[in-house]
Amino acid sequence: MARIRHRVNQYKVEIAPNTLGMNGGNIGITRKLDIPPKRPVRRHDPCKTKGKDPTKAMNSMIDPEIDVSEDLAKISRGQYEMVGEDILVNGRTYGFHVETGTTYPKSGPGITNVDRAQHQLIKQLNTQPFENAMKFAENFPSLDEEKIAQVLEIWRKCK
Numbered sequence: 001m002a003r004i005r006h007r008v009n010q011y012k013v014e015i016a017p018n019t020l021g022m023n024g025g026n027i028g029i030t031r032k033l034d035i036p037p038k039r040p041v042r043r044h045d046p047c048k049t050k051g052k053d054p055t056k057a058m059n060s061m062i063d064p065e066i067d068v069s070e071d072l073a074k075i076s077r078g079q080y081e082m083v084g085e086d087i088l089v090n091g092r093t094y095g096f097h098v099e100t101g102t103t104y105p106k107s108g109p110g111i112t113n114v115d116r117a118q119h120q121l122i123k124q125l126n127t128q129p130f131e132n133a134m135k136f137a138e139n140f141p142s143l144d145e146e147k148i149a150q151v152l153e154i155w156r157k158c159k
Contacts (some may be wrong), residue, residue: 005105006143007133007152019127023038032040032043033075033096033101034098035098035101035102036076036085037072037075037076037094037096037101037102037103038072038100038101038102038103039068039101039102039103040062040068040094040102040103040104040105041053041060041104042056042120044059044061044062044081044104044105045058045061045064046061046062046063046064046122046151046154046155046157046158047064047126047158048126049119049122049123049129049157050123050126050127051123051127053123055073055120055123056113056116056119057115057116058113058115059113059114059115059116059118059119060104060106060107060111060112060113060114061105061111061112061113061114061119061122061154062110062111062155063106063110063154064111064154064157064158065110065157066092066109066110066111070090070150071089071090071092071094072088072103074089075087075089075093075094075103079084086106087103088108090108090109091103091108092106092107092109092110092111093105093106093107093108094106094109100154112150114147114148114150114151114154114156115142117142117147118142118143118150119149120136120138120140121133121137121140121143121151122138122151122155123156124136125151125155126155
C-alpha cells in the first residue's frame, strides 16, 4: 500500500494493465502539465531571432534540423520524464514556464548554448547582409574564430 502526501491532481498515474501481478508491475507517475506545451520563443531559433529579441548571458539555440513539434507532441501525450523541474524528451532537456506553457531548450542533442556575443551575431546575420554581420563580428572583442564558426555552422542550416 502506498501513501500519497502531495496533491494528486498535479500528477498523472499510468498503470500498464497486463503487467500488474503479485509482485507489482509497471506504474508510471509523472507530473501533469496544467497547460499544453508551447513552442520555445523566437530567440531560441537561429533562423528567426532578430533585433529586439532579448539576449541573455547564455542562450540556448535549437538546431534547425530538430523537429520541435515532435518533442511537443510527445510532451502533450505524456511521453516524457520529469527530472526535477525539467522535462526530458528525445534526449533533450526543456524548461517549462508554468504560467504560459512556453517551453525553452536547455540541453541535449541539437541544442547549442551560445554566449551573448554569439547570439548578437546570429541576430545580425538574420537582419543584415552577410558582409555587414561579419564586420560586426570582427569588431566584437569576445568573438573569436571558433565562436564565429560555431554560429555560422548553426545559422547556415537555416538557408
